[in-house]
Amino acid sequence: xxxxxxxxxxxVEFPVDDKGERSTTAVNQGTFEAAVRPVSSExxxxxxxxxxxxxxYARHVxxxxxxxxxxxxxxxxxxxxxEQHLHNKFRFIRNDTETSVPEAMAxxxxxxxxxxxxxxxxxxxxEYRVPYKGKDLTGIExxxxxxxxxxxxxxxxxxxxxxxxxxxxxxxxxxxxxYFVLFGAASAMGPYPLLMSxxxxxxxxxxxxxxxxxSLIKQARASAGTLIFPVSENQGxxxxxxxxxxxxxxxxxxxxxxxxWLLEQYPEKRLVLGAYAYLDGPLFVKLSVAMDAIIKEMVxxxxxxxxxxxxxxxxxxxxVPSTAMAAAKSNYxxxxxxxxxxxxxxxxxSFKMAPNxxxxxxxxxxxxxxxxxxxxGPNYILAKRLQHxxxxxxxxxxxxxxxxxxxxxxxxxxxxNRSFALAYKGMHHFKPVEVFEQETSNAVMTGLLLADLNxxxxxxxxKKELVNPMCLFSDNSFHGGAWRCGYKFGxxxxxSVLAAVFLMFIITPYMVMxxxxxxxxxxxSLYTLLKHEIEGTGTGLWAKIGENLTVFQMLxxxxxxxxxxxxxxxxVMTTFIQVLxxxxxxxxxxxTKGAFTNDVVWTRxxxxxxxxxxxxxxxxxxPVQSKVLTWLRYTLFIVLYPMGVAGEIGTLNHAVANSQxxxxxxxxxAIQQVFKVGGLPLLIGVYVVGLxxxxxxxxxxxxxxxxxxxxxxxxxxxxxxx
Numbered sequence: 001x002x003x004x005x006x007x008x009x010x011x012v013e014f015p016v017d018d019k020g021e022r023s024t025t026a027v028n029q030g031t032f033e034a035a036v037r038p039v040s041s042e043x044x045x046x047x048x049x050x051x052x053x054x055x056x057y058a059r060h061v062x063x064x065x066x067x068x069x070x071x072x073x074x075x076x077x078x079x080x081x082x083e084q085h086l087h088n089k090f091r092f093i094r095n096d097t098e099t100s101v102p103e104a105m106a107x108x109x110x111x112x113x114x115x116x117x118x119x120x121x122x123x124x125x126x127e128y129r130v131p132y133k134g135k136d137l138t139g140i141e142x143x144x145x146x147x148x149x150x151x152x153x154x155x156x157x158x159x160x161x162x163x164x165x166x167x168x169x170x171x172x173x174x175x176x177x178x179y180f181v182l183f184g185a186a187s188a189m190g191p192y193p194l195l196m197s198x199x200x201x202x203x204x205x206x207x208x209x210x211x212x213x214x215s216l217i218k219q220a221r222a223s224a225g226t227l228i229f230p231v232s233e234n235q236g237x238x239x240x241x242x243x244x245x246x247x248x249x250x251x252x253x254x255x256x257x258x259x260x261w262l263l264e265q266y267p268e269k270r271l272v273l274g275a276y277a278y279l280d281g282p283l284f285v286k287l288s289v290a291m292d293a294i295i296k297e298m299v300x301x302x303x304x305x306x307x308x309x310x311x312x313x314x315x316x317x318x319x320v321p322s323t324a325m326a327a328a329k330s331n332y333x334x335x336x337x338x339x340x341x342x343x344x345x346x347x348x349x350s351f352k353m354a355p356n357x358x359x360x361x362x363x364x365x366x367x368x369x370x371x372x373x374x375x376x377g378p379n380y381i382l383a384k385r386l387q388h389x390x391x392x393x394x395x396x397x398x399x400x401x402x403x404x405x406x407x408x409x410x411x412x413x414x415x416x417n418r419s420f421a422l423a424y425k426g427m428h429h430f431k432p433v434e435v436f437e438q439e440t441s442n443a444v445m446t447g448l449l450l451a452d453l454n455x456x457x458x459x460x461x462x463k464k465e466l467v468n469p470m471c472l473f474s475d476n477s478f479h480g481g482a483w484r485c486g487y488k489f490g491x492x493x494x495x496s497v498l499a500a501v502f503l504m505f506i507i508t509p510y511m512v513m514x515x516x517x518x519x520x521x522x523x524x525s526l527y528t529l530l531k532h533e534i535e536g537t538g539t540g541l542w543a544k545i546g547e548n549l550t551v552f553q554m555l556x557x558x559x560x561x562x563x564x565x566x567x568x569x570x571x572v573m574t575t576f577i578q579v580l581x582x583x584x585x586x587x588x589x590x591x592t593k594g595a596f597t598n599d600v601v602w603t604r605x606x607x608x609x610x611x612x613x614x615x616x617x618x619x620x621x622x623p624v625q626s627k628v629l630t631w632l633r634y635t636l637f638i639v640l641y642p643m644g645v646a647g648e649i650g651t652l653n654h655a656v657a658n659s660q661x662x663x664x665x666x667x668x669x670a671i672q673q674v675f676k677v678g679g680l681p682l683l684i685g686v687y688v689v690g691l692x693x694x695x696x697x698x699x700x701x702x703x704x705x706x707x708x709x710x711x712x713x714x715x716x717x718x719x720x721x722x
Contacts, residue, residue, distance in 0.1 A: 009093045011253030012101060012286045012293075016091075024282045027089055028378045029053045032060055035082030035389075039067050039074045057378040058490075061385070062370045065317040068470050069361045069368060075469040076396060079389035083292070086386060090289050092255070101255070101293050108256035111264065113230035116243055118217060124174070124199040124224035128167045128447060131439040142167055153327050153432035153484035154407075156477045162451035162458065163444065172454045175200035175225070179269045181262060181306075183251065183291050184277025185229075186212045188411045188438060189311055191274070191446040196225035203228045203265055205258065206277075208248030217244055230261055251277065255290045259297050267303050272402075272453065274309035275387060281379055288383035292390050299394055307400040309449055310387045312473055314405055314482040315376060315490060319470040320369040324483040328356040328369075331431055332486030336566020339430070342495045343487070351494040353487045366468060371482045371489035392469040395462050402452035402460045403472060407434070407480025409441040423493045426500030429566070430492045433481035441478075448476050507567055511621075514558065518618040521552035526611035533604070542589060542596040545607060552614075553586050577690070582610070585648050587667040592659035600654050606647025609640045634702040641698070645691050653680055 014022040029047060037044035043063055050056045068075040092104030099107065130137045130145070137145050143164060150160035166172060176199040185192050185204035195202055202225055206212050213229070217240045220227035232246045249258050265271070275291045278284060298306055312318070332355050343353040360367050372381065387403070395401040408424065415421040424435045436444075452460035459466060459475035466472060482489040528545045556579045563570040589596060589603070596603060613636065620633040652671055661669035674683055 011092060011094070011250070012255060012290045013091045013093050014282065014286070015089055024285065024379055025053050027086075028057070028285075028382050030089065031082055031086050031382060032057075032064060032385075034085035035078045035385075036064055036067055038077040038081050039070075043067060053378060055374070057381065058370070058372045058374045061372060061381055062317045062368060064385075065319065065368050065470065066361050069319050069364060069366045069468055072468055075392060079393050079469075083386060083389045083393070086289060086382075087293065087296075090286075094253075101289060105256050105259060105293055105297060109260055110257060111260050112232075112254070112257045113249065113261040114232070114234050115261075115265070116229055116231045116235040116247065118220045118227045118240070118243075120196065120220050120223035120225050120227075122197070122221075122223045124176070125197045126170060126173060128173060130163075130443040130447070131437070139167070152434075152481070153324075153331075154434050154481050155479070156321060156324065156474070156483075158459075159404075159448065159476045159478050162455065162476050163447050165455060166447040166451050169454070172450050173198050178272070178453075179203065179266055180272045180274060180309075181205065181265075183273070183275045183294075185216055187276040187278060188413065189278075189406060189409065189441065189445070190276035191442065191449060192216070193219055193223075194442060194446040196220060196223035196227070199224040201226045201228065201266075203262070203271070205230070205251065206248055207250065208232075208246075210244045213244035213247040214241070217247075228265065230258070251290045251294075252283075252286055255293055259294045262294065262298060263301060270304045271298070271302065271306040272309055272449075273298055273306050274449075276311065281377070284383040285379050285386075288386045292386055295390060295394075299397065299399060305397075305399055307402070307453060308391060308394050309452075310391060310401075310403040311445060312388075312403055312405040313380075313384055314407060314479045315371050315373045316381065316384060317368055317370050317372055318405065318473050318477075318483075319366050319468065320474050320477075320483050322360070322365060322367060324369065325357045325367045327484040328486060331484060332357065335486050336564070338499075338565045338567075339486075339495070342498065346495065351491070353491045353495065356483075356485050356488045364468070366470070369483045371479075373490040373493065375493075388473065392472060395460070395472060396469065398462050400453060400460050400462065401472065402449050404445060404448045404452070404475075405473065405477040405479045406441055406445050407436050407478050408482070409436050409438055411438050419497060422500045423496040426496035426498070426503065427492060429499045430485050430487060430496065431481070433485050433489070433492070436480060444478055448478065452476065508623075511562075511567070512623055515618045515621045518552055518555065519615055519622070521548065521555070522611050522614040522618065525549045525552070525607070526615055529604075529607055529611060539598050541599045541604065541607070542593060546586075546590065546593070549607070549610075550586050550590060553582055556582065578694075581648070581690070584667060584671075585651060588652060588655050588671060591662060591666055591668050592655045595655050595658035600651065602647045602650025602654060604647075605643055606651055609644035609647060612636065613640045613644065630705065634698070634705050637695075637698050641691065641695060645687050649680075649684055649687055652683065 009022070014024055014027055017023040017026050029050065033044045033047040036047065043060075046063075047060050050060060064078060068078050087101050090101045091098050092101050094104070094108070127138050128142070130142055132145060135141070146155075146160045146163050146167075149155045150157055175195060179201045180191075180195055181203045182190055182192055182195075183205050184190060185202065185206045192202060192204065196219060202220075204216055204227060206216070216227065216229070221240070229247050230249050231243060235243065238246075249261075251258060262271075273295050275288075275295065277287055277291060279287050295308065299308075346353055356369065356371075358367055358370070391401045391403045408427070410424055415424065427433045427435055452458045455461070457464060459472050477483065485492065525545050525548055528548070529541070532541050532544060559568070559570070560572065560576050560579055562568040563572045563575045585606075616629070616632045616636060620629050655668060656672055656675055659668055661672065663669070671683075674686075678685075
């Protein structure tokens with residue numbers, strides 16, 4: 001079998017090392033060494049001495065961020081040293097001639113691209129919309145969801161506030177006078193479709209591949225926007241299909257020429273330069289160097305200083321608000337039992353789970369969240385780090401810089417990997433982590449971009465003073481819970497996979513059997529009760545129903561274990577009290593069967609309320625859902641809960657009045673002590689307090705699930721720190 005021919009080096013390339021190879025590791029490690037050396041020779045030497053950089057790079061990245069957080073001077077010095085080293089180290093090769101990237105940008109200045117323009121025929125979207133879980137959220141619904149994200153810790157407060165402003169500022173959605181340059185226009189996480197729908201003028205850059213441009217041109221025709229793109233021939237009267245054949249450019253091999261073409265475009269307009277292009281592995285570093293070389297010159301040479309736009313990854317090290325660290329610590333302390341067990345089992349493996357909270361950087365109030373996933377590799381981090389450096393340097397030089405953190409997103413390319421797909425299915429167990437669909441992430445990140453470009457109070461605006469340049473990345477963060485998770489986000493992948501597999505093959509089948517088993521048991525009790533009432537004998541109800549009902553009520557103790565292990569979302573203590581109160585009543589009745597030979601109206605009322613409630617409740621928790629079942633679950637309680645409580649009080653009162661305890665410290669003896677202290681009023685008071693809390697909770701749930709008042713009043717993002 002013949003080997004594939006080795007591709008001849010062309011365009012932006014890694015330099016040749018002492019062994020004659022284009023090593024990615026040497027450049028990667030050397031760049032981080034060069035970046036930190038101006039502020040810490042000790043840190044630089046530590047980077048230099050690191051063996052097995054592929055497996056040890058993460059701690060040095062975190063340390064670099066901490067050093068930057070110590071002072072603005074450090075942050076700028078590290079950014080300048082890092083980006084200069086990388087640009088000077090990388091090579092540009094053309095026709096066997098090799099130079100540095102800066103030398104190539106100065107040497108090759110020819111204009112080789114023509115410009116094509118396509119104007120859309122669609123209507124401009126005038127309302128901000130966010131697709132989420134099958135709905136297009138706008139207005140009041142969107143406001144409520146934004147507030148929920150903030151409360152859950154999925155986004156930071158500043159992010160929620162910015163999204164709220166976008167929803168309210170219709171003028172921000174008119175992009176007919178705005179010009180955006182999109183590096184990687186067809187990127188899955190890019191804003192191209194949404195910008196075009198808002199009427200933007202988009203200067204699109206992407207590979208010269210016909211399928212890419214067929215799609216971009218088709219979207220442009222159906223939109224309210226204008227598509228501007230490089231072509232190898234004059235547009236003339238060419239059809240869209242013919243234009244797709246000659247459209248596009250190669251950022252890696254034609255870096256200087258792309259720069260030249262962009263400098264020619266709309267010189268009097270303020271451009272927004274969005275770096276959204278992505279390639280796997282070492283190619284991403286090369287691509288980032290190419291984009292950065294172009295952006296650097298655009299910032300320096302455009303008559304009107306451009307704005308910059310990046311998407312940050314949550315799987316990186318970032319300076320974060322103190323409230324995020326406090327929330328991470330709180331979530332760590334409140335983790336369910338199964339997560340503690342999982343952490344213990346993984347303690348001595350390479351998948352060790354570590355707490356997600358750290359002390360502030362010495363001498364500051366700033367903390368650093370380490371959410372790096374080591375397996376993603378040092379090349380990915382280096383490519384992103386170059387973007388970070390360009391962002392803070394350009395903002396210092398007067399540019400608006402939008403560089404917001406996007407959440408983990410289930411794009412097609414990601415979920416095609418079985419391991420990632422399983423991890424994403426299990427991550428929601430690590431509160432408050434949430435993995436988003438691509439459509440949601442696109443809409444949210446585009447909204448944050450618009451906020452950054454228009455809101456003068458945003459950290460993106462160079463006029464706003466920041467404590468440290470690194471705070472640019474903590475503002476408007478839509479991190480998807482990565483900052484507030486109890487464990488380091490980079491270490492929850494393996495337990496997330498385990499949780500997903502365990503849930504699919506063990507927990508879900510078990511819970512289906514448990515819930516439907518309870519349905520069968522309580523349905524049998526309900527049937528017996530109704531049959532008894534129809535017969536109308538007036539005696540022997542508890543003798544008929546007691547044994548079966550006792551078994552399934554005692555089985556409910558499992559629900560306390562479910563809550564303790566985190567299998568269900570219920571509070572452990574709340575569940576314990578609810579089950580205990582029922583078990584206590586059943587035990588008293590079993591102890592005083594003689595008192596219930598003749599049917600008691602309170603007991604009949606209680607048993608009916610219990611049985612019907614549980615048939616509906618356990619059916620609702622099963623895998624088969626319906627609108628009718630949901631309505632019953634959140635409506636019948638209005639009558640059944642008070643009926644059940646009244647029945648329990650009456651039943652206990654009847655037992656006390658008509659029986660004597662069989663032994664000291666029995667259930668009946670216990671309830672008699674309550675009566676001795678405060679009598680029936682005390683018992684009623686205890687039940688009323690318990691019912692009021694549960695009743696209020698269920699009414700709130702009913703409003704949330706079925707609608708109610710929430711949809712009749714505008715909900716705004718709370719301005720309270722979490």
